[in-house]
Amino acid sequence: MKNLDQWLSEYAHNHQHPGNKWIHYFCVPLITYSTLGLFDVFSKEPFLNLPFSLAYLLVALCGFFYLRLNLNLGIVLVLISLIMVFSFRYYPDPYTQLYTQIGIFLGSWLLQFIGHKYEAAKPSFFEDLTFLLIGPLWITDKAFNSSLR
Numbered sequence: 686m687k688n689l690d691q692w693l694s695e696y697a698h699n700h701q702h703p704g705n706k707w708i709h710y711f712c713v714p715l716i717t718y719s720t721l722g723l724f725d726v727f728s729k730e731p732f733l734n735l736p737f738s739l740a741y742l743l744v745a746l747c748g749f750f751y752l753r754l755n756l757n758l759g760i761v762l763v764l765i766s767l768i769m770v771f772s773f774r775y776y777p778d779p780y781t782q783l784y785t786q787i788g789i790f791l792g793s794w795l796l797q798f799i800g801h802k803y804e805a806a807k808p809s810f811f812e813d814l815t816f817l818l819i820g821p822l823w824i825t826d827k828a829f830n831s832s833l834r
């Protein structure tokens with residue numbers, strides 16, 4: 686398995702253009718938020734009506750991956766993700782949450798692909814789906830200027 690530096694280095698290779706970087710700084714957290722939001726909303730009535738949110742399960746699974754790569758970055762990402770999940774309780778109803786999350790998800794991905802057009806490189810996850818998990822890690826590492834490593 687690759688270590689943290691290898692993952693971040695490979696991810697950074699396809700994210701050199703300043704415009705693409707800024708799009709990613711903005712959209713990767715929104716994609717994370719909306720993905721968790723979609724997992725959360727489908728856990729609720731009138732969808733699956735589970736006694737817990739599937740978003741917590743997603744946070745736990747991704748958190749395990751992040752914690753194995755780096756304890757400090759993993760803790761920060763899990764805490765940020767949990768704050769996102771806690772925020773979903775303030776939606777007035779599941780349909781408002783569903784439509785909001787779909788809009789954020791689709792809009793953010795559209796911007797991401799525009800960014801990669803500027804970059805003239807395919808998104809990293811076309812090579813390896815694990816890069817879908819590396820994006821939030823890369824953003825968090827950049828936000829803390831690598832001080833958590």
